[in-house]
Amino acid sequence: MGRIHVQKKNPKAIENEEKKGTKTKMSGSERSAYFARRESAKILKVVLEGDAKRCALASIKSLIYKPSVRNKKATFAIICQTLKHLPIIKHVLDSSSILNSKWKRQEELIYIIVYDILFGQAISLVGDAEKYLVRHKEALHSSLKQLMIQRKVKDVKQLVALHQVPDVSLPRYVRVNTLKLDVDSALLQLREKYSVQKDDLLSDLLILPPGTDLHDHPLVKNGSIFLQGKASSMVAPALSPEPGWEVLDACAAPGNKTVHLAALMKRKGRIIAYCSYNVTMIIDHFHFVLLPFKLNSSSDIQALNEDFLNIDPKAPSYSKIQAILLDPSCSGSGTAATRLDHLLPSKAEGQDTDIERLNKLSAFQRKALEHALLFPAVERIVYSTCSIHQIENEDVIQSVLPLAESYGFKLANPFPEWECRGLPVFEGSENLVRTDPAKHGEGFFIALFARKDETTTPHNSTRTRNLQKKKSIVPFIRPNLFNMWLYGQLNRHGCMDKCCSGRHRRDTTTD
């Protein structure tokens, strides 16, 4: 490759050309491309600002699937592609020095357009920003070529591969809300348009091809099916409360698992659901999800805006609680990929392990689990997280186990046929269930404590019984992560040892 010249135009001339350009009339496709880019830029701004502060207000997916976003499909594609190429785009923009302060104020829109010019189809590029960047096309391409020389790659494909993020093209799972619709009817209706299979572990779960967009499907809109992953759909069945039981959902908001519990209990019994989060949006959603089920005479779901840790387990109103689902706040590291967090700059740089936060979460999780053990009549407790970190999972269980055993609880095995088990950090950890983000879409952790003679699993599918004898249980998380953990390269915070290197210590209370 020869020398590359970056041609720069006189800024005044550029400004004049730009003013002339804005007056042109747009065609239909140009208009929709123009608005899609601006709609995407607004979302990208929220995403990048949240990521920079390590304090996202909402996930990328939830921002895209807001009702106010008109062209969800296009917005989704634009944002994903721009984020995937963002390190390259930023580099090219920096080295070409074409942005003045005016354009820097619209940097998200600029990133989107530069993506289109360098890697996309570069069509329908109307609008001031588009025209400005098209005029600097050569400079942008020159900077890209320079970067390829520096990085010693032959083509753009190789350059992009250097910044590659994992592909998360996993199946789309839907959970049938059996309170509204039976599974076979849901299957029939969905099969009119999609290829659908039943899941072989969970009887109310259906599997559709990756990327199936059901957000606007009537069954989703009327609450007959939920877009819920397999791992999160395993939590309520792990508890398997029986119809007629009294059940406590300790950290229930936004209420997805509460509704699942009600379905498994066939509307018979009582569920008390706690939500402590003082954010109106979450509480509204919580009540919205539960509303259709609250006033049923045969079942009773009470949704209370109260801190689970403040309730007295010995109070007479809790004397008959037989099962507790404890799904406390966690780092969410296991669902980062489904939320598309892996595309964020902070994740690409590998800076996402905030040890102080993990320590605090772990301390809260342990406290909540100890509190759950105090309910006098409780027979089963499920503890679950959507975290991949040992400190929020096996470590919490291990530290609480002696207390649990002193109350007559044992660790039970909710899904014996499931291959991904807890990390082998203590005896009995093979009863713990993990799901692998790469394989199952989400990294969940489930532990079931059972009192009395609950040695058999409450959730016992036909497949479970057949496989129970055959399968050896392997402690398993994603093979590369598991091997790193095994050979000491990964510590209990889930990061490389050199990243922690003694700087971050767990709370002494959990050691």
Ligand SMILES: C[S@@+](CC[C@H](N)C(=O)[O-])C[C@H]1O[C@@H](n2cnc3c(N)ncnc32)[C@H](O)[C@@H]1O
């Ligand atoms: C992982 S989310 C639960 C998700 C929920 N189980 C579902 O499936 O929809 C954890 C929830 O626990 C709530 N939470 C945190 N601390 C709590 C406490 N002390 N008491 C009750 N809820 C709490 C948080 O506000 C958050 O909504």
